[in-house]
Amino acid sequence: MSDAPAVRGGHKDSSGGKHPEKRTGPVTFYRQVVAELRKVVYPTRDQLVTYFFVVLAFVLVMIALVSLLDLGLGKLAFEVFTGADDI
Template structure:
């Protein structure tokens, strides 16, 4: 039963017009691409001010948490390497 269904992709749906054939010219394909990009951009919904502030805070908190994790790993690995190789830090020759 699912073989009988015909699925429609975004590339082939252009407001009731049939899909263009592959032998369309180079500039025709570019024009089709630009029309599709414009059509997709019209669907974009800009976030409200409250959503934008919320998203910004989430990103900043995530970055801060990742900085703490990476810093702790860096300190831990640095300490482990110093302990394994017995380095005192300064190399006086």
């Protein structure tokens, strides 16, 4: 196993000794969550609609691409495993 602090869970101070991680209480955790959520920049309605249509178009293109590949490879496999009929 590694002796890295991230793996073992502890911090080293300047003297090289380890201090166990201090747990955050529920009230402090809640306050930190609220503080972080206040920093979030939410998209406007126009941005959200634009992002929706961009994602929708991308998904439709990917569906078409995968469908065409599936159809083509399926026909190829069918031809390979059933044999040619023009003999």
